[in-house]
Every structure is written in C-alpha cells, then in structure tokens.
Amino acid sequence: MGTAMFPGERPDRLEEECAVFGVYAPRDDVARMTCFGLQALQHRGQESAGIAVGDGETITVEKDLGLVTQVFSESSLAALQGKVAVGHVRYSTSGGTNWEAAQPHISAIDDVLIAMAHNGTLVNTKRLRAQIVDAGIQLRAGTDSEAAAKLIGKFTQETHHLREGIRKTMEMIEGAYAMVLASPDTLYAWRDPSGIRPLCLGELPNGRGWVVASETCGLDIVGARYVRDIEPGEIVRINDQGVFSERGVEPRAYAACIFEYVYFARPDSVLDGQSVYQARRNMGRILAREAPVEADLVLGVPDSGTPSAMGYAAESGIEYADGIIKNRYVGRTFIAPTQELRQLGIRLKLNPLPSVIAGKRLVVIDDSIVRGNTSKKLVAMLRDAGAAEVHLRIVSPEVLWPCFYGIDTDTREQLIAANMSHEEMRSFIGCDSVAFISVEGLRASIPDVKTPGFCEACFTGNYPVEIPASTVRDSFKTKADFARDFEKESADSSIALA
Ligand code: SF4
Structure with a gap:
C-alpha cells in the first residue's frame, strides 16, 4: 500500500x-x-x-x-x-x-x-x-x-x-x-x-x-x-x-522469503508449488479466526489485500465489498508531482467509494504496516468518506526487524511495531482496532509448498544468513535503545566534566 x-x-x-x-x-x-x-x-x-x-x-x-x-x-x-x-x-x-x-x-x-x-x-x-x-x-x-x-x-x-x-x-x-x-x-x-x-x-x-x-x-x-x-x-x-x-x-536449511506470499509475488504466480493467490485467501481466513471483529463490510487494500479480504469475508460471514479503488496508472514514475499534488498523498493511488462505505463499520485488510504513516492516511481517508468504524487487520505479523536479503526496509528505529504497543499504534493510526496475523497463522496459510522452511526474520529477528556486525549495529536499535544510548552518553560526559 x-x-x-x-x-x-x-x-x-x-x-x-x-x-x-x-x-x-x-x-x-x-x-x-x-x-x-x-x-x-x-x-x-x-x-x-x-x-x-x-x-x-x-x-x-x-x-x-x-x-x-x-x-x-x-x-x-x-x-x-x-x-x-x-x-x-x-x-x-x-x-x-x-x-x-x-x-x-x-x-x-x-x-x-x-x-x-x-x-x-x-x-x-x-x-x-x-x-x-x-x-x-x-x-x-x-x-x-x-x-x-x-x-x-x-x-x-x-x-x-x-x-x-x-x-x-x-x-x-x-x-x-x-x-x-x-x-x-x-x-x-x-x-x-x-x-x-x-x-x-x-x-x-x-x-x-x-x-x-x-x-x-x-x-x-x-x-x-x-x-x-x-x-x-x-x-x-x-x-x-x-x-x-x-x-x-x-x-x-531452506529459508524462502515468506513475504513473497504476503506481498511481493504476483497472485497468479506459484512459488515452490504454492499458489500465491490461494495463500493470500488462506491468510484472510486464518486472520478472521485469530482476530474477529463485529463489522458490516470487509474491504481489501488493493491489490495484495484483495484476496485476503475475500478470505476474511468468507470465514467471518461479513459481506465483502469493493470500497477502495486503485488508480492503476499512477505507478512508480519519474515524473515528480507538484507540491499540491504531493499533499494528496495516498489519494493519488487509492480512492474510497463513499456510496459503499458511508455509515458502515469496516474491516480493512492490508498486507503490512511498516512505519504506519500510510495506514494513518488510509484511515483518515475512509473516515472522510463516511466510515462509522475502521478496524485494520494485517495479514503479516508485526514487522519488527530490518531485512538484509534484497528488500528495502527501514532500521528498527523507523518500524512502528518495534517502537509502539498495539494500543499506541491504534492511537497513532487513528483506527478503532488493529490486529496482525500470528507467525504460526502465516505459516499455516502456505500449506502446499513442496519444501517447507521460510525466512521470517523481519518478524522474528532470526536471520538465516548471518549479518556482519558492522551492518547491524545501528539498524537494530529501536527508539528506546537510542534514548538509552543518549542518556548513557550524557551521564558519561557529566561524570567526565565533574
Ligand atoms: S527478512 Fe526474510 S522474510 Fe522478511 S522480507 Fe527479508 S527475506 Fe523476506
């Protein structure tokens, strides 16, 4: 998203x-x-x-x-x-x-x-x-x-x-x-x-x-x-x-990137025998069991959230609706927007359908939350369009650790889930509730792989290939770690001055 x-x-x-x-x-x-x-x-x-x-x-x-x-x-x-x-x-x-x-x-x-x-x-x-x-x-x-x-x-x-x-x-x-x-x-x-x-x-x-x-x-x-x-x-x-x-x-030991199934791969691809589309539907079904909520409609954030939203709807019995439309032709481009257009932010890519969502309690299925800023804008956009409640349900576990294997992620300091409790995240994003699939639930969504064994390091911090210490030093620090370092340095310098 x-x-x-x-x-x-x-x-x-x-x-x-x-x-x-x-x-x-x-x-x-x-x-x-x-x-x-x-x-x-x-x-x-x-x-x-x-x-x-x-x-x-x-x-x-x-x-x-x-x-x-x-x-x-x-x-x-x-x-x-x-x-x-x-x-x-x-x-x-x-x-x-x-x-x-x-x-x-x-x-x-x-x-x-x-x-x-x-x-x-x-x-x-x-x-x-x-x-x-x-x-x-x-x-x-x-x-x-x-x-x-x-x-x-x-x-x-x-x-x-x-x-x-x-x-x-x-x-x-x-x-x-x-x-x-x-x-x-x-x-x-x-x-x-x-x-x-x-x-x-x-x-x-x-x-x-x-x-x-x-x-x-x-x-x-x-x-x-x-x-x-x-x-x-x-x-x-x-x-x-x-x-x-x-x-x-x-x-x-086999350690295929589990995030391929959540978001990177195309839904019509089959990875190691597992249909990506089917895995995404399974994620929605499992998430509906792990994090149920009373609501009127289930929406998916297109495109990767859509099959999971269908799975969540099927399992929960809550009606599925196309309430968020993607502007397909604003992709990665080398044409920068004007400042005015940039302020529209998420509206350049996604547009809500007020006729579908006004007055409704929504379950919104997305693939991940990294820094949380886009989720915050999404929730504000849905509320502007008249949503009565917005419950975020995320088909990846909390992203707590950076990836060093070909995916561009921030340091821990910038990952919202590494620095906030669920309640703090909910309040920052401005939604009525937020919940994530468990690591076990995500694994269970991918039952057809011929060779089980996944890299899940961005959720667990267990890296299948060792990362050199010089690379991880600052990437692994949360805001709290930096604050502790700062306090320690301040204390050390006042001791030295004394
Ligand atoms: S840490 Fe592992 S699971 Fe996470 S994105 Fe990187 S390769 Fe994929």
Whole structure:
C-alpha cells in the first residue's frame, strides 16, 4: 500500500526487490520474449530495465532507467538478435539509481563477454569489494551484483571454466541471490544455498527451448510450462547440448522469503508449488479466526489485500465489498508531482467509494504496516468518506526487524511495531482496532509448498544468513535503545566534566 511513487520518496512498506529472466531458444526472438517476461515481472522493480543477448559470438546489452516499456522499443529489440538472453528489472537495494547500476552487468573474460543479472542482496559485499580492488579489478557501479559479476570473471579466468567461476563465486558470496548469466551461447541460472529469493525453470513447447524466471508469471507470459524451482545451491546450465544441473554449493536449511506470499509475488504466480493467490485467501481466513471483529463490510487494500479480504469475508460471514479503488496508472514514475499534488498523498493511488462505505463499520485488510504513516492516511481517508468504524487487520505479523536479503526496509528505529504497543499504534493510526496475523497463522496459510522452511526474520529477528556486525549495529536499535544510548552518553560526559 505504501510504495514510494516518486524519486527520493521513502516507501512505507517492504519494497519489492528485483526480478530476473532468462531464455535459451535458438529459433525464437529471445529479446522480445525477455521483454515480455520482464513486463510480467515489472511489479518487482520499476527503476531500471535491461536485456542482454548472446548470438553465439558475442553479447549485446541494452539497459536504462525506467519501466520496461520506456526502455525498449521495436527498433531497440530488433537490434538484439541471438539465441540466448537474460533480463532484469531493478529496485535499488544496493548501490545508487544510475545507469551503471542497471543490470545485466557485462564483464569480459579475456575476449569473451558475459552478462549477469541478480535478484537479492549479498551481505558480505564490503569484504568482497575490498578483495576485488586488492586484485586490481576496477568496480564502476558499486553494487553487490557487480562485485559478483567481477568475481565470476576473475575465477573463470583462473580456472578457464565458466561453471567453475560461478561455483567458486558461490563459495565466496553470502546472502540472498537468484542469478542468471548469458555467455554468447549458454544460459546459466543459480540460487543461494538457503533459497531465499525465488527462481523457477520452464520449458517452451515443441522443444523450442527453456526459460528461467523469478516467478511463474514470467513463464506463463511466453507460453512456457513450469517444470520446477531451481534448488537452493544448484547451478542450471542450458545450451544446445540440453539442460544440465549441478551442485554449486551445499544447500542449507531452506529459508524462502515468506513475504513473497504476503506481498511481493504476483497472485497468479506459484512459488515452490504454492499458489500465491490461494495463500493470500488462506491468510484472510486464518486472520478472521485469530482476530474477529463485529463489522458490516470487509474491504481489501488493493491489490495484495484483495484476496485476503475475500478470505476474511468468507470465514467471518461479513459481506465483502469493493470500497477502495486503485488508480492503476499512477505507478512508480519519474515524473515528480507538484507540491499540491504531493499533499494528496495516498489519494493519488487509492480512492474510497463513499456510496459503499458511508455509515458502515469496516474491516480493512492490508498486507503490512511498516512505519504506519500510510495506514494513518488510509484511515483518515475512509473516515472522510463516511466510515462509522475502521478496524485494520494485517495479514503479516508485526514487522519488527530490518531485512538484509534484497528488500528495502527501514532500521528498527523507523518500524512502528518495534517502537509502539498495539494500543499506541491504534492511537497513532487513528483506527478503532488493529490486529496482525500470528507467525504460526502465516505459516499455516502456505500449506502446499513442496519444501517447507521460510525466512521470517523481519518478524522474528532470526536471520538465516548471518549479518556482519558492522551492518547491524545501528539498524537494530529501536527508539528506546537510542534514548538509552543518549542518556548513557550524557551521564558519561557529566561524570567526565565533574
Ligand atoms: S527478512 Fe522478511 S522480507 Fe527479508 S527475506 Fe526474510 S522474510 Fe523476506
């Protein structure tokens, strides 16, 4: 609900990460297929888009800031001819918002070019960057993804095998990664040993080739059949010899990001066997049992809150209504609003239907509350439209900890649930009641996954991949911790003065 819409604006939600797409299909227009794949995955990143194509001899890349449809035209796609392609849409969780940081990243290994794209965040980038610079290799973008691409180049040069270059890089990098790479004639795809970010494999009909994508909606749009998810720690290699799978690094306990089911993934995607739409309906049903309330209507905050609202309505017997309409064409844009328009805030994206909600007691289902400012504006907007009562029901547990695995979250100091009790939150937001699904309830909403095991760190603080102490120092402090530090420093300085 609180996605930032304009440059420089901080989002009031867990912000999407990135998406990757890859295709090996020698008889197809691979650039055009990648362009469609990236459009299906556009919800995961709107800051930049890029496609790199291998034609058997070399790699050509086209990338820029903007949405897929802003970056690519008929003529730019026509110039990208080949048999293998990788693509990327980006939301910046590491490095800046500039052309250099847009992906795929190109590296030269002797005189052979490779193109790599990454979804996720590496937690040991600082150390990797120092090692790369020490080895005399220049870094331009400053992103974790560029660091990984450079390492692959370095190790491939040393071992004379790209597979070995990827494998050795996987041994060094830590964190969340789903990566795709195109050499002039081969497509590679691999996933971190905990499987934090999603990546799946699909097959094109009539033996035309293979596709990899962050979500199955990226396979559907090009007519590929879902085959399976890429395994944690696995490297898949696809070329004219076929599809090959090998172990890159030993898998660890499976820790797929549970928030993919709540909000990041598209509802028509299937992650590890679980329909995202069905999971969201289940969340609503379970939340209705965990946090019932007397009301006249159930509304969902579009889009991610809608299936959960239907689930809540079905379980509670309270009527479901479309009471909040989304303005679909005000998305992330590079056109900043005037100050007057900015003051409209949430009204630019959501508009209530007074004819539906006036005089009614509402249960409003949303996916998450991060800082609480957007929820506050939403409640005020519903009250202005005549709502008699507004009860917020949230289908994620309280977000108490920051994410370091590819999702843009604030420090604990800025997370409302880390700093306020439920009653304080209710009073700040201005609603009649607020309740969150439990961690157990959220887990129970996802019963069909083939491999249970989730990262739930933003709710529990149990991080599946260790975060370097230098990174967490201030991110883990709540307002109360900062106040305590301040008091201690003041006391220390008065002792010193005395
Ligand atoms: S910390 Fe939260 S948002 Fe980040 S990967 Fe884990 S579950 Fe997903």
